[in-house]
Amino acid sequence: MEGELLSALCTxxxxxxxxxxxxxxxxxxxxxxxxxxxxRPHMKTHKTIECAxxxxxGSRRSIVVSTxxxxxxxxxxxxxxxxxxxxxxxxxxxxxxxxxERLDLFQVLLDHPDALEQLKKRPLRDGRQWHVWLKLDCxxxxxxxxxxxxxxxxxxxxxxxxxxxxxxxxxxxxxxxKSSIGSTPSCSHPxxxxxxxxxxxPGNYVFYDVQQSLIGSCxxxxxxxxxxxxxxxxxxxxxxxLIDCGWTGIxxxxxxxxxxxxxxxxxxxxxKLLSMTQEHGRVEPISGPLDYSKYxxxxxxxxxxxxxxxxxMMHPVYHVHSEGRLLGKWTPTRGW
Amino acid sequence: MEGELLSALCTxxxxxxxxxxxxxxxxxxxxxxxxxxxxRPHMKTHKTIECAxxxxxGSRRSIVVSTxxxxxxxxxxxxxxxxxxxxxxxxxxxxxxxxxERLDLFQVLLDHPDALEQLKKRPLRDGRQWHVWLKLDCxxxxxxxxxxxxxxxxxxxxxxxxxxxxxxxxxxxxxxxKSSIGSTPSCSHPxxxxxxxxxxxPGNYVFYDVQQSLIGSCxxxxxxxxxxxxxxxxxxxxxxxLIDCGWTGIxxxxxxxxxxxxxxxxxxxxxKLLSMTQEHGRVEPISGPLDYSKYxxxxxxxxxxxxxxxxxMMHPVYHVHSEGRLLGKWTPTRGW
Numbered sequence: 001m002e003g004e005l006l007s008a009l010c011t012x013x014x015x016x017x018x019x020x021x022x023x024x025x026x027x028x029x030x031x032x033x034x035x036x037x038x039x040r041p042h043m044k045t046h047k048t049i050e051c052a053x054x055x056x057x058g059s060r061r062s063i064v065v066s067t068x069x070x071x072x073x074x075x076x077x078x079x080x081x082x083x084x085x086x087x088x089x090x091x092x093x094x095x096x097x098x099x100x101e102r103l104d105l106f107q108v109l110l111d112h113p114d115a116l117e118q119l120k121k122r123p124l125r126d127g128r129q130w131h132v133w134l135k136l137d138c139x140x141x142x143x144x145x146x147x148x149x150x151x152x153x154x155x156x157x158x159x160x161x162x163x164x165x166x167x168x169x170x171x172x173x174x175x176x177x178k179s180s181i182g183s184t185p186s187c188s189h190p191x192x193x194x195x196x197x198x199x200x201x202p203g204n205y206v207f208y209d210v211q212q213s214l215i216g217s218c219x220x221x222x223x224x225x226x227x228x229x230x231x232x233x234x235x236x237x238x239x240x241x242l243i244d245c246g247w248t249g250i251x252x253x254x255x256x257x258x259x260x261x262x263x264x265x266x267x268x269x270x271x272k273l274l275s276m277t278q279e280h281g282r283v284e285p286i287s288g289p290l291d292y293s294k295y296x297x298x299x300x301x302x303x304x305x306x307x308x309x310x311x312x313m314m315h316p317v318y319h320v321h322s323e324g325r326l327l328g329k330w331t332p333t334r335g336w
Numbered sequence: 337m338e339g340e341l342l343s344a345l346c347t348x349x350x351x352x353x354x355x356x357x358x359x360x361x362x363x364x365x366x367x368x369x370x371x372x373x374x375x376r377p378h379m380k381t382h383k384t385i386e387c388a389x390x391x392x393x394g395s396r397r398s399i400v401v402s403t404x405x406x407x408x409x410x411x412x413x414x415x416x417x418x419x420x421x422x423x424x425x426x427x428x429x430x431x432x433x434x435x436x437e438r439l440d441l442f443q444v445l446l447d448h449p450d451a452l453e454q455l456k457k458r459p460l461r462d463g464r465q466w467h468v469w470l471k472l473d474c475x476x477x478x479x480x481x482x483x484x485x486x487x488x489x490x491x492x493x494x495x496x497x498x499x500x501x502x503x504x505x506x507x508x509x510x511x512x513x514k515s516s517i518g519s520t521p522s523c524s525h526p527x528x529x530x531x532x533x534x535x536x537x538p539g540n541y542v543f544y545d546v547q548q549s550l551i552g553s554c555x556x557x558x559x560x561x562x563x564x565x566x567x568x569x570x571x572x573x574x575x576x577x578l579i580d581c582g583w584t585g586i587x588x589x590x591x592x593x594x595x596x597x598x599x600x601x602x603x604x605x606x607x608k609l610l611s612m613t614q615e616h617g618r619v620e621p622i623s624g625p626l627d628y629s630k631y632x633x634x635x636x637x638x639x640x641x642x643x644x645x646x647x648x649m650m651h652p653v654y655h656v657h658s659e660g661r662l663l664g665k666w667t668p669t670r671g672w
Contacts, residue, residue, distance in 0.1 A: 010404075010427050010672060044614060066615050068346075086615060087568050089580055090634030091346050111569065114633045137571075232423050233447065235473075244425055248649055249672075252588040278380060278645055279402050279422060297450045298426030309614055313584055313650075316670040334652040336346060336585075 001326050006319075007300060008326070011230045012249035014315040016051075016207070016330065018322050020224035024206050025054045028187065035195045040064050040083060042182065042203025045309045047332035048318065049077050055206055064182070064201045068092050068099075073333035075103055083107040085182070085201065087135060088115050097122050100130060111135040133180075138162040157191040159183070164196055184208075188217035209308035210264050211254070220304065225318075226266065227303040227311060229281065231295045239290050240274070243281040243301060250276070251314050254306025259286065263303040273303065337662050342655075343636060344662070347566045348585035350651040352387075352543070352666065354658050356560035360542050361390045364523065371531045376400050376419060378518065378539025381645045383668035384654070385413050391542055400518070400537045404428050404435075409669040411439055419443040421518070421537065423471060424451050433458050436466060447471040469516075474498040493527040495519070500532055520544075524553035545644035546600050547590070556640065561654075562602065563639040563647060565617065567631045574618075575626050577607075579637060582615040587650050590642025595622065599639040609639065 032039035041055040044066035060079045065071045071084050080103050088108045099106040119130045138159040159181055167179050178198035187202040207225045208218040227250050233242030254262050261273035274282045305311035318330040368375035377391040380402035396415045401407045407420050416439050424444045435442040455466045474495040495517055503515050514534035523538040543561045544554040563586050569578030590598050597609035610618045641647035654666045
């Protein structure tokens with residue numbers, strides 16, 4: 001399929017604009033260089049080798065992962081200095097120990113004294129030490145959606161400040177350490193204090209999505225992923241179209257969040273992805289009757305995902321293109 | 337891991353009780369035999385070879401699939417007489433033709449004259465004929481959830497009646513044909529008229545789920561799948577537990593449908609799976625303060641999925657057990 005147009009793909013298909021991916025990655029690299037803070041990009045949105053290479057500038061060093069399956073996948077492909085940013089799970093201590101003994105640097109995270117006990121019970125071989133981050137809850141809880149720029153910026157500022165205040169407290173009792181925050185919104189519009197952190201761990205920015213555009217992290221133009229879908233049915237008695245993208249193709253994330261339903265349908269602002277079954281999507285106009293002559297069976301529609309992490313997760317393969325010409329496929333890792 | 341207890345699994349993990357799968361499958365086989373209607377089981381819930389063998393009684397004949405990827409997967413494993421129960425997509429006509437020329441019997445479905453034109457434009461080689469089903473909308477639209485037994489039975493009856501009435505109309509103009517309906521609810525409590533259909537196409541029944549138990553298709557005891565998860569955090573300031581199952585482990589299906597949130601937490605009727613991020617679930621009591629001593633870090637909880645089709649889709653592998661002893665793994669196919 002290399003060199004062919006996107007329309008040659010069977011649908012539904014997740015397509016990745018590699019030029020936007022590179023631009024989003026490069027902007028974040030430059031932003032962090034200007035701030036003098038180390039970028040440790042998060043892999044959880046895409047979980048592919050190719051995109052990790054772009055995000056790390058080819059170094060294959062200094063990444064964050066959300067599952068131990070990702071950690072092993074990247075370690076197997078020559079990546080190192082990996083942070084498993086997940087409160088160390090007791091059932092996975094042995095696998096974490098194995099990675100700690102195998103890599104130059106494997107870092108875990110904890111937020112409870114019992115977890116520390118678990119690590120102490122499994123000393124590492126060859127005089128190696130566990131590398132441990134302490135997870136702080138700065139009150140954002142990563143819940144809900146921020147609906148406006150000012151709120152996103154305020155929260156970024158507050159998160160940074162709370163982290164730095166905690167470091168001051170540690171310093172007062174003689175403990176010096178590194179610090180970091182995650183989150184694409186904070187890093188897309190960094191506040192000045194962020195320069196005092198050691199690292200930042202954003203991930204979604206490489207793809208971005210409608211959600212991030214709504215909170216001002218990016219413009220809709222920056223979103224690097226789409227789901228291609230085709231019209232497969234006309235339902236004039238319901239004033240609806242059927243498309244071949246159900247929740248297996250776009251995910252159920254974003255329910256009730258957008259006037260256009262579960263996604264933005266590119267170039268068709270009056271269309272709404274109303275509901276889905278496993279392999280069907282129901283599309284209706286936001287107002288007025290549907291002009292079916294504009295949507296013949298087999299015609300392509302392009303969905304911009306509400307939440308690219310959730311949408312990417314549904315796809316066993318991503319189709320990569322540059323200016324609409326297919327370049328190849330990226331295969332993500334899955335599981336835990 | 338074979339022979340080990342379920343508690344040996346890293347979490348989150350989808351576990352399948354093979355005895356319940358066999359019992360659910362056998363009951364459906366017997367129910368259809370009593371009615372004298374052919375059972376053509378749907379593969380879309382599990383998408384594995386092993387479960388397909390159980391559902392077809394080892395015949396590897398007469399199945400329904402929801403994607404062409406499933407059709408190819410089963411054809412590659414020696415299955416035949418496959419119905420691709422999806423309005424034939426124009427981008428996949430060539431792949432459908434290839435399967436029609438390769439298998440003894442590959443059947444497609446359509447609901448629009450344009451689709452018929454597409455098939456006519458691609459005549460099959462060696463004098464073969466396209467095998468085509470006509471898709472009828474009997475008004476249920478497969479949308480929403482039925483909340484009570486009487487409603488489910490009424491709808492099953494109506495769907496069957498409408499299908500049979502349509503066949504009578506065809507007969508009156510000299511067209512005789514076969515007929516079928518899908519749906520686990522209809523087939524779990526068949527109405528008398530169903531015996532007049534040629535085939536039935538249920539699929540979910542082999543796993544069942546909380547949704548099916550609520551509409552009376554099964555008891556909660558019949559549900560053959562669970563997601564095992566572990567407590568990974570205590571949040572006393574929010575009266576919550578964190579578990580290691582986010583929406584990647586259970587799906588976002590069922591939002592707002594259950595008093596217990598996105599799933600039923602087996603043996604803990606006062607717990608609610610309130611919300612999820614990619615890899616975390618937040619659990620809180622429906623009423624009262626949480627007794628954290630009952631849920632130490634690392635302890636196991638068992639989630640019964642609201643919708644097993646959606647939950648199974650999130651897992652690259654299913655862990656199969658009999659009476660809590662691991663037997664092996666089933667690997668589903670994915671994609672389109």
